[in-house]
Amino acid sequence: MIETTAGSNLWDGLYPPDGQTYAAGRPAVELVCDRRVMVDLPSQLPDELVAAGAGRRTVPHALHSVVDWLAFAVWEDGRLVRSLSLSRDTGIVENTGEPLPFERPYWAGERPAATVSWPGEDEEPYALPFHPLDLGEDALRALCGFIVEGRPRPGDVDADTVALHGYRVRDTNAPDPVAREAALSAVVDAMRTRRRFC
Incomplete structure (x- = not known):
């Protein structure tokens, strides 16, 4: 079941709420923002897509800053030419095809990740040779023409000005989202018992 909802823009709509889809169509591009297509193995994008x-x-x-995760792929006329998925905790999950030009400085060691140190602890090297989110921003710019963090360059699309239509997409066989949300709220409320630590 698909129903129309309030729209957004490309800046705010990149990571929509669960069950929400934002989309736009332009003469040269179609955009779809939906967390259901954020897959660990981009090479396994559903066949219908x-x-x-x-x-x-x-x-x-796809980027997720909490776990320093990046995943992207490039399909040309239905043929996979590049797929990469990596994160700080899992390392390289998928690395298919030749690195694209914007990736090469990262793989060559020219854009190393900063070391991590906490007060009172020794510095630890980052788990990967570069930071996935840095590469993710460069991938977003090179492949899609805009960024969400960092300093925009001349020629970057201003994501704040790209209007997206909103849709609520629901599987009619899935539990009702309102009932599911109510059940989750009940569990959270049950966990809020007062505790006293001495």
Whole structure:
């Protein structure tokens, strides 16, 4: 079931709430923002999404700053040419195809990740040779023409000005989202018992 909801813009709509989709169509590009396509292995993008990109380029791109995770892929006319997924905790999950030009400085060691240190502890090297979120921003710029963090460059699309239509997409066989939210709230409320630590 699909119902129309309030829209957003590309800046605010990149990470929509659960069950929410934002989309826009332009003459040269179609955008879809939906967390359901944020997959650990971009090479395993569902077949129907790959098929929808027949005759053109399809680029799934996902970042998650809490776990320093990046995943992106490039499909050309239904053929996978590049897929990369990596995070601080899991390392390289997928690395298929040749690195794209914007990636090369990272793999060559020219953009190392900063070391991490906490007061009273020794410095620890970062788990990867570069920071996934830094590469993710460069991937977003190179593949999609905009960024969400960092300093914009001339020619970058201003994501705040790109309007997106909103849709609530629900599987009719799935539990009702309102009932699911109520059940989750009840569990959270039950966990809020007062505790006293001495």
